Amino acid sequence: MHGVSLTRVILHGFSDASKLAVSIAAYAVTTYIAAPVQQRLLVAKSRIAPKDQSIPRLELVAAHTLSRLMHHVKEVLKGERVEEYHCWVDSTTVLYWIKGQGTWSQFVRNRTKAIQDKEYLQWHHVPTADNPSDQGSRGMAPSKMGELWFRGPEWLRTQEEWPDQPEVTENSENRKERIKPKHEKQLLVKVKEETNETRDTLLSKYASYWKLLRVTVFLKRFIHNCRNHKKYKGPLMTEELHAAEKFWIIQGQATVSRADVGLKKDEEGILRCVGRVPHYHPVFLPRNSKQLASLIVQQVHEQMLHGGVSITMCRMREKYWIPKLRSLAKTVIHNCNVCKRYLKKPI
Numbered sequence: 593m594h595g596v597s598l599t600r601v602i603l604h605g606f607s608d609a610s611k612l613a614v615s616i617a618a619y620a621v622t623t624y625i626a627a628p629v630q631q632r633l634l635v636a637k638s639r640i641a642p643k644d645q646s647i648p649r650l651e652l653v654a655a656h657t658l659s660r661l662m663h664h665v666k667e668v669l670k671g672e673r674v675e676e677y678h679c680w681v682d683s684t685t686v687l688y689w690i691k692g693q694g695t696w697s698q699f700v701r702n703r704t705k706a707i708q709d710k711e712y713l714q715w716h717h718v719p720t721a722d723n724p725s726d727q728g729s730r731g732m733a734p735s736k737m738g739e740l741w742f743r744g745p746e747w748l749r750t751q752e753e754w755p756d757q758p759e760v761t762e763n764s765e766n767r768k769e770r771i772k773p774k775h776e777k778q779l780l781v782k783v784k785e786e787t788n789e790t791r792d793t794l795l796s797k798y799a800s801y802w803k804l805l806r807v808t809v810f811l812k813r814f815i816h817n818c819r820n821h822k823k824y825k826g827p828l829m830t831e832e833l834h835a836a837e838k839f840w841i842i843q844g845q846a847t848v849s850r851a852d853v854g855l856k857k858d859e860e861g862i863l864r865c866v867g868r869v870p871h872y873h874p875v876f877l878p879r880n881s882k883q884l885a886s887l888i889v890q891q892v893h894e895q896m897l898h899g900g901v902s903i904t905m906c907r908m909r910e911k912y913w914i915p916k917l918r919s920l921a922k923t924v925i926h927n928c929n930v931c932k933r934y935l936k937k938p939i
């Protein structure tokens with residue numbers, strides 16, 4: 593390949609929250625032999641902040657969302673030369689929670705644990721003025737965002753210039769979330785949380801299958817553009833979307849044992865059902881790929897103009913085979929916000 597000059601990639605994530613919005617952004621710093629270091633925005637996301645939460649809690653929500661985005665990026669860039677994953681927040685309270693010990697309210701505990709589980713993430717403090725996500729959480733229009741937004745802080749590329757780290761200690765803000773240990777009750781809660789945690793896959797933060805595919809394409813483009821002179825730019829192409837789709841389907845099928853009867857890998861490595869019906873070989877999606885399956889069902893349901901269970905299932909089966917599809921389709925349609933809001937059946 594031509595791109596042999598790429599030596600390494602370091603990823604940096606930033607998060608911030610205001611009462612208005614939660615905002616995160618990830619940057620890649622790429623080092624080449626005999627070429628200037630490059631830094632650029634990889635992915636950014638902003639969403640409306642959950643209501644009635646304190647600022648430290650919102651900051652924690654932002655950091656948690658960032659940890660999941662970084663995990664997603666890590667999955668997609670698997671096998672690439674990403675050497676380090678750094679996360680930057682401007683809240684010392686959040687850093688205290690992430691680094692500290694102690695017993696915190698369930699809200700703090702759940703998110704902190706999920707963050708700590710991703711051990712490869714290194715957390716740091718960033719002054720607010722240097723936090724690009726601060727612009728996102730204040731709701732600034734993209735056109736008004738400058739260099740900081742598109743490239744991240746100038747100092748990212750030189751570790752010696754990284755900001756000094758403040759001492760992270762207990763203070764009145766983070767202490768508010770401290771609870772007195774109630775042993776028995778806590779133990780029960782803990783068991784429940786852990787089972788939730790395993791179900792909480794990285795897919796769940798994407799509101800739609802389309803968004804998931806789009807972000808995946810951008811990440812794949814980034815890898816490609818790092819290595820090749822011919823750069824991908826402009827609108828997404830069908831082949832790129834197809835490749836992203838294939839990537840997620842293969843991930844979703846990872847747990848399926850090869851010995852499963854009636855399944856066969858096609859030339860692209862995708863497991864398909866081979867039944868008695870000639871020329872009908874739908875893509876198999878196991879039940880434990882539920883998040884992916886739900887996203888696809890939701891997509892099809894929308895394509896069918898928010899059609900009911902039967903029509904959604906019919907369309908699904910043209911391409912996919914999912915065990916217990918009916919109950920999944922029911923759940924997805926039941927939870928569809930558009931249907932809830934506009935399509936309530938008259939009595």
Ligand SMILES: [Zn+2]
Nearest residue numbers: 898928930931
């Ligand atoms: Zn709907």
